[in-house]
Amino acid sequence: MREEVYMAGMGGQGVLLAGQILTQAAMLAGLEVSWFPLYSPEVRGGRATCTVVAADEEVGSPAAGHPAAMILMDKIAVDNHLGRVKSGGLVVVNSSLAGEEFSRDDLRIVPIPANDIATELGGERAVNMVLLGGYVEVTELVTLEATEQALREVIPQRHHSFLPVNVAALQRGAQCATNQIS
Amino acid sequence: MNERKLMSGNEATAEGAIAVGCRYFFGYPITPQNKIPEYMSEHLPEVGGVYVQAESEVAAINMVYGAASTGAYVMTTSSSPGISLMQEGLSYMIGSELPGVVVNMVRGGPGLGNIGPAQSDYWLATRGAGHGDGRCLTFAPFSVQELYDWTGRSFTIAQTYRNPVMILADAVLANMIEPCRMHERREHPKQPPDWAVGGVREGRPRHIINSLYVDLPEEEQVNLRIARRYEQAATEEVHFAEYGHEEPQILVCAYGISARICQTAVQRATEAGVPTRLVRPISLFPFPTDIIAQWADRVAKILVVELSMGQFVEDVRLAVEGRCPVELMSRTGGMMMMPEEVTDRIVQMAQSD
Numbered sequence: 001m002r003e004e005v006y007m008a009g010m011g012g013q014g015v016l017l018a019g020q021i022l023t024q025a026a027m028l029a030g031l032e033v034s035w036f037p038l039y040s041p042e043v044r045g046g047r048a049t050c051t052v053v054a055a056d057e058e059v060g061s062p063a064a065g066h067p068a069a070m071i072l073m074d075k076i077a078v079d080n081h082l083g084r085v086k087s088g089g090l091v092v093v094n095s096s097l098a099g100e101e102f103s104r105d106d107l108r109i110v111p112i113p114a115n116d117i118a119t120e121l122g123g124e125r126a127v128n129m130v131l132l133g134g135y136v137e138v139t140e141l142v143t144l145e146a147t148e149q150a151l152r153e154v155i156p157q158r159h160h161s162f163l164p165v166n167v168a169a170l171q172r173g174a175q176c177a178t179n180q181i182s
Numbered sequence: 183m184n185e186r187k188l189m190s191g192n193e194a195t196a197e198g199a200i201a202v203g204c205r206y207f208f209g210y211p212i213t214p215q216n217k218i219p220e221y222m223s224e225h226l227p228e229v230g231g232v233y234v235q236a237e238s239e240v241a242a243i244n245m246v247y248g249a250a251s252t253g254a255y256v257m258t259t260s261s262s263p264g265i266s267l268m269q270e271g272l273s274y275m276i277g278s279e280l281p282g283v284v285v286n287m288v289r290g291g292p293g294l295g296n297i298g299p300a301q302s303d304y305w306l307a308t309r310g311a312g313h314g315d316g317r318c319l320t321f322a323p324f325s326v327q328e329l330y331d332w333t334g335r336s337f338t339i340a341q342t343y344r345n346p347v348m349i350l351a352d353a354v355l356a357n358m359i360e361p362c363r364m365h366e367r368r369e370h371p372k373q374p375p376d377w378a379v380g381g382v383r384e385g386r387p388r389h390i391i392n393s394l395y396v397d398l399p400e401e402e403q404v405n406l407r408i409a410r411r412y413e414q415a416a417t418e419e420v421h422f423a424e425y426g427h428e429e430p431q432i433l434v435c436a437y438g439i440s441a442r443i444c445q446t447a448v449q450r451a452t453e454a455g456v457p458t459r460l461v462r463p464i465s466l467f468p469f470p471t472d473i474i475a476q477w478a479d480r481v482a483k484i485l486v487v488e489l490s491m492g493q494f495v496e497d498v499r500l501a502v503e504g505r506c507p508v509e510l511m512s513r514t515g516g517m518m519m520m521p522e523e524v525t526d527r528i529v530q531m532a533q534s535d
Binding site: 002023032033034035036058061063064065066 | 186188325326354357358359360361439442443444445446447449518520521522523
């Protein structure tokens with residue numbers, strides 16, 4: 001088993017953190033896992049991407065040319081990366097910023113209005129957790145519970161006041177993805 | 183402590199050093215390895231260690247030179263242009279027969295380049311250490327766990343051979359996060375080695391650490407002694423790992439991050455019907471010549487994959503000695519090949535065989 005998921009968005013959306021939380025969850029599940037970031041130097045507004053590869057044996061390549069799954073957090077991410085997804089692959093898209101029209105019909109695309117959901121929950125910055133919740137729900141890699149546990153472990157103690165809104169965001173994202181599929 | 187903890191390659195490198203007793207760090211900032219000095223500045227004081235941000239890389243390596251002459255477990259870390267600046271100091275350390283650990287998180291070059299992953303300092307690491315008839319013992323970990331393990335091991339190796347050890351990695355290995363198993367932190371060795379300087383004690387002759395030998399025959403004797411240590415290392419510290427098919431048609435040679443990419447590529451090529459094997463040198467100097475020579479007699483072709491326009495490939499060709507064709511697949515300037523591209527190349531080589 002080898003799962004590759006590529007995440008992309010703009011700096012400040014929490015692309016890298018979403019990847020780290022998934023990585024922690026995979027480690028808790030007893031898997032081998034690697035997280036590999038690529039980002040521009042800007043704190044906000046630049047491009048941020050990371051690749052998470054989890055496997056039940058040695059991870060091997062931490063990078064993938066044609067990943068089987070992507071989480072794309074804005075329109076530019078969709079424009080830049082949708083073409084690279086492996087045919088038949090899964091794409092969780094932030095439809096608040098990227099719309100619902102896509103150039104490929106050979107993929108399993110799950111649009112989630114992550115900005116709208118996050119705003120509704122009163123945590124505009126929880127966009128990444130909404131999308132991560134959606135991804136976790138529609139894949140078998142790790143459970144939502146393990147992801148919530150990973151969130152608690154990765155977020156430093158001093159920021160734990162933000163946990164409830166982020167846990168809610170994970171759950172709403174998961175719920176939204178379930179509704180999409182059924 | 184058998185629990186796994188997520189760490190970046192930079193953090194694992196720093197903790198790996200502290201964990202074997204390294205208590206002295208001298209460095210100067212440069213991306214993509216800044217997390218190492220950051221970690222050292224935070225954690226060395228916890229264990230009574232010394233962290234100094236020097237005024238330049240030239241100063242840092244000479245501080246390492248000074249600390250090393252007392253027998254201390256000392257290290258510096260930098261990235262390509264910074265390592266260039268340290269060459270003179272490293273040459274002096276080799277000439278003075280001093281141990282020390284230097285980590286190079288290679289970035290895209292030449293010149294100031296960029297902070298992308300590269301393996302273009304292979305020659306610098308394995309041939310270099312400035313001028314003169316000496317080299318750095320060089321090791322290339324390929325995971326966060328191995329950065330922890332090999333950085334630790336480097337201190338013992340440096341002491342055994344009284345020679346600087348270089349750890350060669352890159353921006354991806356530096357920044358990537360993986361689970362790491364760590365052991366308890368150990369103390370710095372209490373007893374300095376018998377050659378160390380440190381105040382004349384009753385009854386022992388003065389120790390002098392120096393690389394100046396105006397008497398020519400004496401310099402030759404020193405160089406022969408250094409060369410004998412490299413020969414000894416070639417029998418004791420050759421390390422490599424192998425992955426893939428037992429009876430390969432194509433052999434892939436790669437080290438460091440390229441070997442990670444090739445691990446996946448080799449598996450997929452084999453699944454696609456081309457039996458393929460990966461030989462991955464961990465020690466770059468001394469080089470695992472024999473294993474590559476043995477496979478060269480048994481495969482149709484060898485593919486060398488590296489993030490430079492052809493440096494590591496020369497050592498592979500020296501090992502192969504014309505026994506079979508050797509092809510090179512490169513990316514350069516901070517760019518990296520993807521496993522799919524390597525698999526395609528392997529399949530293509532098998533078809534044109």
